[in-house]
Amino acid sequence: MVVLILKIYLLFTVAVMVLYSVRHYLFTLNRLFGEQRMYYQDIVDSELKTLSVLIPMHNEEKVATHILDLLVQADYPADRIEIIPINDFSSDKTREVIEKYAARYPFIKPLHRTEGERGKPAALNAAIELAQGEIILVFDADYLPPKGILKSISVCFNDPEVGAVMGRVVPVNTRRNLLTRLLDLERTGGYQVDQQARYNLQLMPQYGGTVGGFRKREIVALGGFDTKILAEDTELTYRLSINGWKVVYANRAECYEEVPETWEVRARQIRRWSRGHNGVMFRYLLQLLGSPFLSLREKVDGTFLLFVYVVPVILFAGLLDSLTLFFLGQMELFSGLLFLIFLGAYNNFGNFAPFYQVGTACLLDGATQRILLLPFLIFNFFFNLWYITRGFFDALIDVVTWRKAKWQKTERFRKAGSPERIA
């Protein structure tokens, strides 16, 4: 009986891996053969929306000047914009840096938080209360927004059905080491193929919490950000979608970010993402399936997306299962199928993309040499398996014990005063 259960589970693991591989393959074919669904970049509007640009900052003295310098030069009328740097319990010189800019630019309205809840969702809630703009845009402090991005994002909100817009994230420190190069590959596949294909196919593009925006009034009406959730971006995507709002992916609205440069920092980041995403999964799965606003295909894709950080857990258990079957002498039937497990395993971790998806994305981007690094994604294999699984169990314990997650900021690597050159 035990052996039978183990065998059934192994077949289930193979099936899950194949299903996710097929999903990503369909996305890849869509990008190779399908038409690109345009967003709203061709709209020229004489009356631009009023914007509040929020920049959550916790000990960001190294990078604060870079993003503020770029935002004050942004191509957007000064009377239609306010920039709210949120100094969230910083203990370094973030406050001084922000105040220096606020003194020079009247549209920079700092918010210094020293009491109340800490963390990005709480900081955003506090800033939304102050914000005067119709549209809220959010940038993480390490991001380097180009001049035209505010217009590119805000113009989408002329469509009354659009609740949130997500731009494309491009790593700026790609050349640092192997890890940053691999993360660059993942981002390329994730945005150029995955997000764009989901937008093309009218599925569920994901709002990523930065390089994007949402309508202020509607988010306030929906209760703002849930401070118990670590993945406030995924949570917002699902909350908007199940309430009938559309999320738009703006591939052309590129913004540069700093990706982790050490495996330790990456481990913490991916574990936190897994914890946050799975927290959203536990909370929103039934609401997603019961939403009257979503089509069947949106629900199916939304479910796939919700479970994306459960897949490594299933695989982890599957590998332990196959090890057990091996020592029980029961692997004969499955020996050929193991290859399929590894096919899926190699491909489907979190928001990471399969090799054919990354290859296609690089091709579309006109990239060349970096494609040769594809086999090195093997380094992510056991690494992600381990840390995503740990994040899953963190989320499970959060749900069972009503534990509240503490926000952890990703460490910055950039030196103060020396922003990476935007290529």
Added chain:
Amino acid sequence: MSATPGFFVMQFFMFAFPLSLMVAILFPVMTHALSRMAQAVLAPYFPPDTLTVVQNPFLNRTAFFLALPSVHPSKLFAAVNAVVSLIILFMLPRLRHAKHVFIFLVVVFFINIVSSLFFTFFPERFPYQASDYSELYIKQQVGIWFFAPLIMGLAILPLPASALSKLATLGAAFCYSLVFGTIRYIAFLFILTKATLLCMAILFFVFGPLVDFIYIVGIYSVYVTRLAKKLKGDFTTWKWLY
């Protein structure tokens, strides 16, 4: 140059599918040849008549494999192996700055510990002899040979490149798979019979299909890199770009 869905499907059924079909039809011949080759290479290292090519039913047909003597590890050797692996496992967290390598090594040593403990406490219950592993490997290899052209075909055939270059890449990947599978079979059997059965689990899980996937992705990446260089600046390839 530009690919279309119809062209892709046609190429898939003309190039990739026949290769997999060939494996499905010819695997008895292929496994027989592989076993004979392994027998010829390993013969000098074994007493006469100890290596024989045998056959068993597989997927309603016959798979051939090499039957050969086993060397069971002693209990002492297995116990020492477990202790050493355990010590290394506890020292591994020192690799703080190379967590990707650390996790991989943890998996390797974890499997080794499980295997060592098995041979320490239940050596008589270890379900495989070298011949059993040999059979398991052959069946796994047939699976890899079958799926490799399909996966490679699905990956490269939709790309906007000449049919000839795609066919050549598919063929190269398949040939590599044949050669690599053969060399690995011989190497694994040599290790298991001349060293110890203890490392069977590691060979199966760590250096098995996962490694096959690396070279498939490697060949794909070389092909796409060359294609990307060729297409660079040619905006007519992606008509939706303008």
